Amino acid sequence: METIQKTASDDTIEASAPELKNRGLLLTGLIIAMLFGALDGTIVGTAMPRIVGEFGGLGLMAWLTTAYMLTSTVVVPIAGKLADLIGRRVIYVTGLIIFIGASALCGMSQNMTELILFRGLQGIGGGIMMPMAMIIIGDLFTGKQRAKWQGVFGAIFGLSTVIGPQVGGWIVDSLNWRWVFYINLPVGILAVILISIALPKHKAVGNVKFDIPGIVTMIVGVVSLLLALTFGGKDYAWLSWQIIGLFVLAIVSLVSFVMIENRAQEPILPVRLFKNRTFTTINGVGFLMAVGMFGAIMFVPLFMQGIVGISASASGTVMTPMMITMIVASIISGQFIQKIGVRKQMLLGMIIMAVGFLFLGTMGMTTTKLLASSYMMILGLGMGLVMPILTLALQESFPKSELGVVTSSSQFFRQIGGTFGMTILGAVMNHKSSVLLEQNLTPVVKQLPAEASELSNQLTNMIHTNPQALYSSLLSPEALAKMPKEFVQHLLPILKDALVSSLHLVFTIGLVFVLLGAVLTLFIGNIKVSDRKPKKDDAEKDAELSTGLA
Structure with missing residues (x-):
């Protein structure tokens, strides 16, 4: 173990209780930081074609997302624990400064390798920032107030997903792709100033054991x-x-x-927490929800492009109705929870999500964009009811001394679940598609004329290695317009049939994960959303935690 001396101050975390004088200033800083941090993920995606066009390195493009995902995920529980040990302000401001500095470096990158490395550094800052807002909300407010504000912050995150591609597109078209990163500098500096002024230091005496x-x-x-x-x-x-x-x-x-x-x-993620029923059950629900949610909705744009027949750029807009209903549900969830309670609301949200997946599994050749969007709205409604209260329920079930750890754990397990879901359901999609395409498409490919041998080899290879890329490259309106009509007549029905069948299986498995999460909510204890102010030490909850009966 390594130790350092904690910095003492006359202000304590308790000073950030509801009577904090600078609460409005602090909330403004938190909202700004949350918005520009969440926007970064969706804005950067729109700049990738321009980045590849300037730097090349198409094969490395996926690392722009992967590097950020890896570092941001792994740093989340570390940030939560350090926030408990040495204070919210120093950790949050450190994360903001890392994110701002890395954004500047990303904008100044001269090649793809540099950009990937700086994106990984940016992910460290982002991974610190994202849980800190919810941790500080836990400090600032009573349980009932937390429900409202965490719903608001969940809505901000959803809003960033809706406006991010539009903002990114405008920046790339009007300025330069580098400004996708530079835009973080003035906004981030403003957030640093507000949070530094308004958020008190953490008073601690003794040594911090890392x-x-x-x-x-x-x-x-x-x-x-x-x-x-x-x-x-x-x-x-x-x-x-x-x-x-x-x-x-x-x-x-x-x-x-x-x-x-x-x-x-001072463990980063205390093993004893997993003996606590509330901790394991709520994080289990979050994990299963993320497995189904992220693993399945990633395929909806593919369906819209391949079956409905909209362009690749427009297919992403089908997610907007889902995000809008998620925003609305996140905002009202804080009020709704007062009437039906944590367990019932979580169960209701998971059931609504299951209904959304059930409808997605019925989509076929005649499904319209409007109908698919309505199904996504149902899914978004369920998500909005569940996501904000996962963190709230954990904060209400543990003492103040564990607030950072349990809050960050909620995001950590959801991020792991999202990656797991995309992997599992992606593998299901590819396997099902490969089987169907091998049976039905390969005989057609073999009948192609000799002058199309290069195309025949490409199709055969993609059938076995990457069916998703096959769908994306051949089923888009742009690609179909360039193909001979006879080829399209033979190829199109086979590809669409394989895509629909594969997606039905994907959505069905996504439904199973969500239903498992719904069943798991039944084992959540009777969590009451309190009206009392947060306390640093709660003897009753500490005793429950130590016995694993909470």
Whole structure:
């Protein structure tokens, strides 16, 4: 263990209770930081074609997203624990400064390798920023007030998803792709100033004990697991030595992490938390919800492009109605929870999500954009009812001394669940498609004339390696317009039939994960949303936590 001396101050975290004088200023800073941090993910996506056009490196393009995802995911639980140990302000401002500095470096990048490295650094700042807003909301407000404000912050996150592509497109077209990153500088500096002024320092006496072995083993384990899930079945076969090696490294590292955490005085993610029914159940619901949600809705734009026949750029807009209903539901969820309670609202939201997946599984050749959008709105309604109260329920169930850890754990398990879902359902999609295309498309491909041998080889290879890319490249209106009519007549029905059948299976499995999450909500205890002010020490909750009965 390494130790450093904590900085003492006359202000304590308790000063950030509801009577805080600068609460309005602090909330403004939190909202600004949340908005520009959340916008970054969707804005950057619109700049990728321009980036590749300038730097080349098409094969490395996926790393612009992967590098950010890896670092932002792994740093979340570390940030939560450090916020408990050395205070909210120093951790939050550090994350903001890292994010701002990395954004500037991204904008100044001269090649793809530099940009990927700086995106990874930016992910560290983003991974610190995202849970800190919810942690501070837990400090600022009573339980009932938290419900409202966490719904508002959830709505801000959803809003960023809606406006991000439009803002990014405007920046790229009007200025330069580098301004997608530079725009973070003035906004981020304003957030740093507001939060530094309004958020009190944390008073602490004694030494902070950093769990360095735990941090190292967790980083190695989580990064290895995420890399294996990200590249398995795409860049490398599941049984390749690269993927097997990553899984083995992940298992060894995570087992070592658990052993280290059992002995650590200040563990990053205390193992004893997993003995607590509330902790495991709520994070289990969040994990299962994310598996189904992120793993299935990523395929809706593919359906809209391949079956409905809209352009690749326009297919992303089908997600907007879902995000709008999620925003509305997030805002009203704070008021709704007062009437029906945590468990009932969580169950209701999961059931509504299940209904949305059920309808998605009925989409076929005649489905219109309007109908698909209405199904997505149902899904968004369920998401908006569930997502804000996952964090709220954890904060209400644990003492103040654990607030950072349990709050960050909620986001951590959801991010892991999203990656797991995209991997599992992506593998299901590819396997089902490969079987159907091998049966029905391969005989047609073999009948192509000799002058089309290059195309025939490409199609055969994509059938076995990447059916999703096959759908995207051949079923778009732009691609179909360039193909001979006879070829389209033979090819199109087979491709569409395989895509619909594969997506039906994907949405069905997504439905199963959501239903499992709904069943798990039945085991959540009777969590009451309190009206009392947060306290640093809560003897009753500490006793429950230690016995694992909460």
